[in-house]
Amino acid sequence: MDCNILLIEDDMHIGNLTKMFLEAEGYTVNWIEDGSMALNKIDSLKPDLVILDLMLPGKSGVDICREARAFYSGMIMVVTAAEDEMSEVSLFKLGADDYITKPVRGHILVARIEALMRRYKLVQEAEKSLYISDAYGIVVNSENQTAYYEQKPLNLTNSEFEILQLLIENKGKTVSREHCCRVVRGIEYSSYNRSIDMRISGLRKKLIQAEIYNAIIKTVRNQGYRLVKA
Structure with a gap:
C-alpha cells in the first residue's frame, strides 16, 4: 500500500530498525529525532501518516500532536511506553487516530498502518466527492x-x-x-x-x-x- 510516513523517534536504535523495517515493506519513510523540528517537517512533507513518539527532546509528542491538528489532516499514530499515563481517551482528544505501545512488533505495526490507510483513503474519497463534479x-x-x-x-x-x-x-x-x-x-x-x-x-x-x-x-x-x- 502506497504511503508516505514521517517517523518522529529520538531513540536511534528503535528509529533505525523501524525505518528499515517499513522501507522493506515498501513504505517511504522520513525520520527525525528532535521534537522541535516536527511541526515544520509535518507541514513541509505533508505525509500520509505520522508515527509519533510521546517522549521527545525539544517538544513533546503531546504538544506536537495537538498543534499539528491546526493544519494537518493526515493520520497520526502515537507510540507510547507502557508506563505512560496518557489514557486512550486523552490521546484521541489530542488528535491521534491510533496508538501502539512499546516494544513495537513489526508485523503489528504494519497491520495497524494498513488499517489506518484504509480509513484515510475512505475519508479522502468521501471529501473528494463533496467537492468534485463532472460532465x-x-x-x-x-x-x-x-x-x-x-x-x-x-x-x-x-x-x-x-x-x-x-x-x-x-x-x-x-x-x-x-x-x-x-x-x-x-x-x-x-x-x-x-x-x-x-x-x-x-x-x-x-x-x-x-x-x-x-x-x-x-x-x-x-x-x-x-x-x-x-
Whole structure:
C-alpha cells in the first residue's frame, strides 16, 4: 500500500530498525529525532501518516500532536511506553487516530498502518466527492475553484466558474436565468438584466477555446440554459 510516513523517534536504535523495517515493506519513510523540528517537517512533507513518539527532546509528542491538528489532516499514530499515563481517551482528544505501545512488533505495526490507510483513503474519497463534479469530460472542484477538461485547466473568471459548476451539477436539465443570477455573485435578477447572458456567452467562448466540442450550453427560450452533450 502506497504511503508516505514521517517517523518522529529520538531513540536511534528503535528509529533505525523501524525505518528499515517499513522501507522493506515498501513504505517511504522520513525520520527525525528532535521534537522541535516536527511541526515544520509535518507541514513541509505533508505525509500520509505520522508515527509519533510521546517522549521527545525539544517538544513533546503531546504538544506536537495537538498543534499539528491546526493544519494537518493526515493520520497520526502515537507510540507510547507502557508506563505512560496518557489514557486512550486523552490521546484521541489530542488528535491521534491510533496508538501502539512499546516494544513495537513489526508485523503489528504494519497491520495497524494498513488499517489506518484504509480509513484515510475512505475519508479522502468521501471529501473528494463533496467537492468534485463532472460532465462530458469537464471537471470542476468547488474547494479550490478550478475547472479542467481532459486534465487541462480552463481559464475562467469567478462568475464563469460558478455558472459552469451550476450547469454541470444540473447536466441535461434546464437551469433558469433567475437561478443562475442567484448563484453568480454581484448580479441581481431582472428580466431586463442581460448580465447573465453576457457571462454565458463568455463561458461558451472559453469552452470553444479549450477545444471542448462534445458539450454545449443551449439556451432554452423563456426558461434558461442547459448543458448537454453535443
